[in-house]
Amino acid sequence: MRIYKKVSVAILIFYLLTYSKGFSMTFYVSKKGNDNWSGRISRPTLNHKDGPFLTVQRAIEEIKNMKEGMKPPEKSITIEVMDGTYQISDRIQIANCSSIHIKGIGKNVVLTGGQKIEKWEKINNPDILHRLNKNIREKVVMADLKKQGITDFGDFFQPSWAVSSGSQMYLYFNGKPMQIARWPDEGFAFTGDIVGKGRFYCDAGKEKLEKWREEKFLKAYGYWFYEWAAQHMEIESVDSESCIVSIRNPDSYEYGYKKGAMYFIYNGLSEINQPGEWCLNSDTGEIYFYPPSDIEKGDVIVSINTQPLIEIRNASKIRIENIVFENSRKEGITAYNGDDIIIEKCTFRNLGGWAIRQTSANNSKIRDCEIYNVGEGGIYIEGGSRKTLTPGNNQIVNNLIHDFSLWIRIYRPAIQINGVGNRVANNLIYNAPHMAIGWAGNENIIEFNEIHSVVLETNDAGAIYSGRDPSMQGNIIRYNYFHDIGRITGHGVASVYFDDGHCGNTVYGNIFYRACKPGRGNFGAVFIHGGRYNTIENNIFLECEQAYNESPWNQKLWNDYWTKPPYNQRIFGEEVDVRKEPYLSKYPWLINILNDTRPNVLARNIVYKCKAFIDRGKPELIDNLVEVDPMFESYDPYNPGFLKLKKGSPAFRIGFNQIPVENIGFKKGRHR
Structure with a gap:
């Protein structure tokens, strides 16, 4: 980056002196900028000798050079990015630095990994025309990507069901993803x-x-x-x-x-039969498209960037605000080993991978963002140590996440949270083939979220899901509103699913409305497979085909599962050994994990207008109100406040606590 060091020593010293005395410092980025300018003023000067930078990366490098050179106090420096669309051909890197605030100024600050396809041709090749449906031959157009400078067409290869596929190319028309034929x-x-x-x-x-x-x-x-x-x-x-x-x-x-x-x-040429469909010849780079409207008046974008648009490594106190991330084959933002990373008021759309992916995260927040039309999941965050049970203190709060898992359609939830001591709250999640929230770890809290219209395609699945590790205890799922979960008759779908021996977690104060599909496994809105001593308390189950169910394991299956590889390493391994500290003090009962047969507990739940409460397993049942009118103040299941109880409700006599429904869900404009 030495090519950019055009700023005079005197000016640089002036900036450092003002910064060190406590004055705020701002760099500017604009479509009218120049990376050879100082970046310290928001508009070009009349003589065009100074003004804003052209790229965010240039501003970051200037800040790093400045901090490394003079070692000023760690005050935050702001990069204000003016309205405009900025094409990112590789990635913006923020590495080994701290205290940077990147803020979009205006309503349309866009980082894109896509390229507009400018030239479309009518199809004259008789072999191609022959393969097209004769009714639409005149409507399908072709573009030669090689002639427009695009030579990496991506691939669709997926080496196994559990991992991501290659860097597949997507096509977008007027901002919307089009359907591969x-x-x-x-x-x-x-x-x-x-x-x-x-x-x-x-x-x-x-x-x-x-x-x-x-x-x-x-x-x-x-x-x-x-x-x-x-x-x-x-x-x-x-x-x-x-x-x-x-x-x-x-x-x-x-x-x-x-x-x-x-x-x-x-991806068959002969299957193009509807507006919006396309296919790709990955040998020649020819793309065929049936546009929904006049292609001359629309924008056709293909994703070409195979990297995250922003990559953060070994950094702290980084804040990214009010920016749109779109049209990349991979993530919008990735962060590795970051502390106090704040991502807020951003939009992530039309991405091939996750919107945001953070690992080794601590004290970070993702809030007030909208995520949609992404090929994989919404937000993946991993923070806190399971070995030491040190909390990560990360928060994912008040985000709108919908229409995700478009490409990898399984185990790519709106939110995946791994680790210890993290919180997911007030998110609105809908429209997905599989999970809404996945979690793994200890002492995490999932609360005040509204989740609907998910698990629309899969079987043996849950809107909130975790499994296969009884050492993952102390997690709380509370005050969430689930409705219209699952779609396919015959598929087993739950709202909350503890799978394969999950133990010691709490489901409290949630509202489940039409929130399951029993299917062949007879799933309930809450379903536990093999798990023990979980607590299901103070919930409302309304118009569910099955309120609760479990599929218990006998003792032989339990012992075989947890004493043999690979699953014995989850409780008696190097990373986690429940016989040693800190697990011995935090969860002393785990020392007896192979012989602990305590049942799951269902206490003080309201079950109303459900076809069944429970028909399998032997949980401990304590004071549940089953098919007795609970006396709701009103009965409108799509009004967030619909389940307040009247003062004389019989539920209060069994010790039921009023659910704070007014706090549930996405709070529009909370921080915007």
């Missing part, structure tokens, strides 16, 4: 007979399969065996006579294949 147009098809590993009968019809034979870049996405484990695959071959579709590298999906599995086929 697919069959069926909506929902899923179901595999027919399995005739070999990764080979199945497809009922699309011989005419369609004959067209697929000419498609070189067909892909498939499917829940090939379990409806909680899906994977993107490449199509190896299509036999139109026998109607058999064969998947390339079928062993990469570890569970095998079954008849009746949900799947769809995509």
Whole structure:
């Protein structure tokens, strides 16, 4: 960055002296700027010899150089970014520094990882026209990405169901993600007979399969065996006579294949049949698109950046405010080993990966942001030490997160929180195929969130989910409002799901309205699989098909699970050993974990207009009010205050405490 050191020594000393005396310091970034200028004034001078910087990265480098050179006191320096769209070709790096505030000034400060496609052509190639539906041949246009300087077309490869795929390219029209051409147009098809590993009968019809034979870049996405484990695959071959579709590298999906599995086929030229659909020839770089409206009057953007738009490493006291992050193939912001990182009032949209991903985070806050149209999850944050039970004190508060998990559709929740002593509150989460919130760790709090219309696609799943570790105790899920959870009849879906032996956690004061799908596993709104001595207390279950249920483990299964690899290492390992400190003092009962048979406890819950309360397991039941009119002040399930109880409610006689419904949900304009 020495090329930019054009500022005179005298001016630099002046800035440092004023900064060290307590005056605030601000650098400016503008589309009208120049990285050879000082960055200390917001507009170019009349003689165009000084003015704002052109890039945020230049401002960061200037701040780092200044601090390293003179060692001033650690006061925050502000970078004000003026209205405009700033294309980020690599990433903005904030590393090994502290006390920087990056603030968007205005309503449209945008960091984009995309490129506009300027030139579209009518299709004249007869081979291409032949493969298109004759009714729309004149409506589909083509662009040669190579001619527009784009040579990295990404890939759709996913090495296994549990990991992310490659840096796939997305196409956006007027700010909205367009649909990769697919069959069926909506929902899923179901595999027919399995005739070999990764080979199945497809009922699309011989005419369609004959067209697929000419498609070189067909892909498939499917829940090939379990409806909680899906994977993107490449199509190896299509036999139109026998109607058999064969998947390339079928062993990469570890569970095998079954008849009746949900799947769809995509990226086929012959499947473009609706406005908004597109497909990509990744050999030639030709992209084909059926625009929803006049393409000459619209903006078509493809994502090209394969890096996070902002990357923070080994930094503290970093604040990012009022900025839009969009059109990247990866994350909006990643942060590694950060302390006191604040991200607020930002918008994350049209991203291929997570919106925000933080690891080794402490004392950080993500608040008042909106996240939507992201390929993976919303916010991933890991903070606090499970080894020492030291809290991370991170907070994810008052965010609006919807329409996520568009590409990797499983285990990419709106919020994933790992570690100790973190808080998730007042978020509004909706529209997703799988989870809303995932958690792993100890002493975390999830409260005052509204969650609806999630787990719309998957089975054996929960809106809030965690599992497979009985040492993860002391977590509290309270004062949340769940409604309209799950969609597919036959799928087992809960609002709160403790899976595979989770113990010692609390579900308190939540409202569950139409909040489950029992399915084959007979799931309740709260469902516990194998877990023990969890407390389910002071909740309201309303119009749920099943309020609560559990699938208990016998003692042999319990001991086998926790005394053999790999799961024995979760409770008797190097990172966590429940026989040693600090677990011995914090959770003394865990010393007896293999023989502790205490039941789950259901106490002082209201169950009203539900088809069933509980029909499996032997939890301890204490003073629950079941199918007795609880006397609500009003009965409008879509009014956030609908479940206040009248003074004479019989629920108060069993010790039920009024739920503070007025504090639940997203608070619009709280910090904006």
